[in-house]
Amino acid sequence: MIVTDKKPGHEVIGALANYKKVFVIGCGSCATVSRTGGEDECKAWIDILQSNGKEPAGYFIPDETCHVFLLKSMIRQSQEASPADAFLVLACGAGIQAVSAASDKPVIAGLNSMFLGTTYRTGEFLKYCSLCGSCVLSNTAGICPVTRCPKGLLNGPCGGMVNGMCEVDRDAECVWVTIYEKLKSQNNQKKLVSMNKPRTYNKLKHQKVEPIKLSGKPSVKGL
Amino acid sequence: MSYLSDALENKQFVVTAELSPRKGTQVANFTKTINVLKGRVHAINITDNQRAVMRMSSLVASYLVLKEGVEPIYQITCRDRNRLAIQSDLLGASVLGIQNVLALTGDHPSAGDFPEAKPVFDLDATTLLHTITKLNSGFDLNDHPMKGATDFFAGAALTPQTTPLEPVLMAIERKINAGARFFQTQPVFNVDAFSLFMSKTSHFKVPVIAGILLLHSSEQAMNLNKYVPGIDIPDAMIKRLEASASPKQEGIEIAVELIGKLKGLAGGIHIMTVGQEKDIISIIERI
Numbered sequence: 001m002i003v004t005d006k007k008p009g010h011e012v013i014g015a016l017a018n019y020k021k022v023f024v025i026g027c028g029s030c031a032t033v034s035r036t037g038g039e040d041e042c043k044a045w046i047d048i049l050q051s052n053g054k055e056p057a058g059y060f061i062p063d064e065t066c067h068v069f070l071l072k073s074m075i076r077q078s079q080e081a082s083p084a085d086a087f088l089v090l091a092c093g094a095g096i097q098a099v100s101a102a103s104d105k106p107v108i109a110g111l112n113s114m115f116l117g118t119t120y121r122t123g124e125f126l127k128y129c130s131l132c133g134s135c136v137l138s139n140t141a142g143i144c145p146v147t148r149c150p151k152g153l154l155n156g157p158c159g160g161m162v163n164g165m166c167e168v169d170r171d172a173e174c175v176w177v178t179i180y181e182k183l184k185s186q187n188n189q190k191k192l193v194s195m196n197k198p199r200t201y202n203k204l205k206h207q208k209v210e211p212i213k214l215s216g217k218p219s220v221k222g223l
Numbered sequence: 224m225s226y227l228s229d230a231l232e233n234k235q236f237v238v239t240a241e242l243s244p245r246k247g248t249q250v251a252n253f254t255k256t257i258n259v260l261k262g263r264v265h266a267i268n269i270t271d272n273q274r275a276v277m278r279m280s281s282l283v284a285s286y287l288v289l290k291e292g293v294e295p296i297y298q299i300t301c302r303d304r305n306r307l308a309i310q311s312d313l314l315g316a317s318v319l320g321i322q323n324v325l326a327l328t329g330d331h332p333s334a335g336d337f338p339e340a341k342p343v344f345d346l347d348a349t350t351l352l353h354t355i356t357k358l359n360s361g362f363d364l365n366d367h368p369m370k371g372a373t374d375f376f377a378g379a380a381l382t383p384q385t386t387p388l389e390p391v392l393m394a395i396e397r398k399i400n401a402g403a404r405f406f407q408t409q410p411v412f413n414v415d416a417f418s419l420f421m422s423k424t425s426h427f428k429v430p431v432i433a434g435i436l437l438l439h440s441s442e443q444a445m446n447l448n449k450y451v452p453g454i455d456i457p458d459a460m461i462k463r464l465e466a467s468a469s470p471k472q473e474g475i476e477i478a479v480e481l482i483g484k485l486k487g488l489a490g491g492i493h494i495m496t497v498g499q500e501k502d503i504i505s506i507i508e509r510i
Contacts, residue, residue: 150331151302151342155349155397157390158328159382159409160452167452168331180390192393195401198306198350198364 002030002092003117003125004037007110013052015108016086022049022108023084024059025071025099027091032061035123036111037090045088045110057084065095071102115147134199139191141182146199148175154196225322226294227266228376230491231405231430237491238510239296239407239432240503241268242288244279250287256500257291263507266294266323268407268493272303275335282312286319296378296407297321300329305345306354306364313358317373324375325407326351326398330452349394349401352377356402379403381431382453383420384413392423399429407493409453410436412460414484421488430490435481437496437506438474441465447497475502479509 016022024045031037042059049056058080062070075081086106089096093113100107117125130147136154137144146152150168156176160167164177183189230237240260245253260267267288271281285295297316299309313324328348332340346354354364361372379398385391395406411417411433421431436454438444441464444456460477467473482492492510494503 150333151328151344151347153328153344153347155347155394157394158348159380160330161382161385161391162452163386168333177387177390180387180393184389189389189393192390193396193400195349195353195397198346 001033001117001119001125002094003114003127004031004034004092004111005114006036006041007112009048012088012108012110013048016049016052016054016088019054019086019106019108021055021057021083021085022088023057023078023081023086024049024110025065025087025089025091025095026059026061027065027095028061028063029065031065031091031095031111033119033122034125037061037065037095041090045090049088057081065089065091066098068098068101071098075099075103132199136196136199139194139196140179141186141188143175143179143182145175145179148178154199225266225376227296227323228404230265234490235265236486236510237265237430237432238263238507239266239268239491239493240264240500240507241270241493241495242284242500243270243273244281244284246276246278248279250279250284253284254287254291257288257293259501259504260507261291261293263504264293265491266296268296268298268325271298271300271327271329272335273330275302275330275332275337275340277335277337282316282319282321285316285321289320294323295321296323296325298325298327299351300327301344301346301348301351302329302332303340303343305343309346309351310354310358310363313355313373313375314369317358317375322374322376323378324355325378325380326355326403327380348379349397352379352398352401352403359402376404377402378405378407380409381406382409383411383433384409384416384455385453388420388423395424395427399427403429405430405432405490407432408434408489410434410495411481411485412436412454412456414481414488417485418488432491432493433485433489435478435485435492435494435506437478437494437499437502438464438470439497439499439502440470440474443497471502475505475509478506482506482510 024042026037026042046056062074087099088108088110089099090110096109115127116129116131118128120126132146157174161174166172166174183191269281269285281298285297288295326348332342355375355377357364358373361369441461444461447454448456464470464473
């Protein structure tokens with residue numbers, strides 16, 4: 001679940017300065033659950049556009065906005081979308097870029113993409129994963145220090161831990177203490193003595209412009 | 224071998240002091256302080272953008288210390304540089320003749336004067352020590368051979384008064400395995416707690432230099448308790464500073480008393496001040 005946050009209205013209106021007719025694209029998946037790009041938010045933006053002197057051209061909400069082929073066909077078929085000067089997209093970065101890839105029209109982002117969230121209960125998300133591409137969870141009791149330590153440390157705790165709390169946020173537990181406690185409950189705490197090697201950022205193949213095809217089977221290459 | 228490593232090996236009671244480079248290019252006062260400390264300390268620690276506040280480079284300031292004839296302990300944090308920059312600075316430091324390095328993770332940028340800066344932390348204290356060990360063996364972090372190895376005496380920091388202690392002890396063991404050959408601690412104010420800590424770490428057989436932070440007022444002590452991670456100044460000490468007609472002098476007395484008690488416990492002391500470097504000498508004279 002990609003958690004998104006609404007951009008400040010004035011920032012979005014500012015980005016739309018040169019466009020009159022604006023078509024709104026929401027997202028039926030994560031942004032609907034995040035309450036940032038569902039039916040209610042799309043309708044609210046139609047009103048905001050109107051009250052800011054724009055001509056709202058309409059809106060639609062794809063099931064998944066992060067799907068280029070789906071977006072291409074929806075944009076092609078939409079009578080309201082075709083006269084628009086620009087698209088205002090209420091979706092995550094993957095969704096906004098899918099719209100950009102599916103159309104030649106200018107694309108304006110209505111949301112900030114925050115993180116890959118774990119749903120605690122409806123409407124409440126935990127920032128647990130940052131999709132870093134080199135998962136260390138097997139060594140850290142299934143608790144991610146890359147995401148949950150403000151320094152992203154692979155070897156903690158750091159000297160800033162005081163009484164189990166984090167140096168950056170005194171109200172938050174140091175994630176390395178959380179990891180230690182979980183490992184201890186599994187009688188595995190000695191793991192903390194071994195050093196985790198520095199992360200690799202060498203993931204260039206994932207930055208290719210062409211789509212990456214995932215095989216159906218889990219890859220065992222390199223094992 | 225550095226003077227510091229010889230002294231620690233020969234079980235001398237080591238005295239180090241901490242200097243922070245200034246924000247700006249004027250170094251006259253900095254050089255003056257180095258000369259006041261010359262011959263009275265084993266080495267001078269040079270902080271690296273301490274508390275995430277931007278100042279002159281610790282590498283250059285360490286070289287200034289060396290040029291004045293004093294041994295620097297070049298502090299490197301992982302906050303501002305990635306593994307390429309850190310390794311390249313280390314090679315440069317070695318060529319300049321800097322031998323002692325203190326490997327630190329570093330405070331988060333949110334503590335300093337550029338809170339919006341990108342926190343790097345490509346390495347951490349442990350992997351930095353591991354990197355230094357590699358460079359000392361003639362290879363870089365990715366095992367590429369180098370023309371000429373470094374010969375660093377690497378140390379690390381530790382916080383003796385922390386709970387829970389067990390993960391901290393494990394981090395110490397991990398740092399020793401990665402190449403830490405001495406430790407300098409955060410300020411010690413509670414000798415009993417420090418003594419207990421030392422009894423739990425004596426089997427590591429790595430010298431521990433205990434931190435002494437010079438206090439100069441009760442307000443300062445309360446602020447340190449509030450804002451600096453890992454500092455816990457007992458109320459009795461704060462009351463002493465409050466009651467004294469000369470809190471600055473009282474601060475020196477507290478430091479001298481602490482040092483007296485730490486003599487049998489630690490491998491040495493590391494004196495820190497907050498902008499009162501000239502007072503370091505009043506403490507050293509009474510050790």
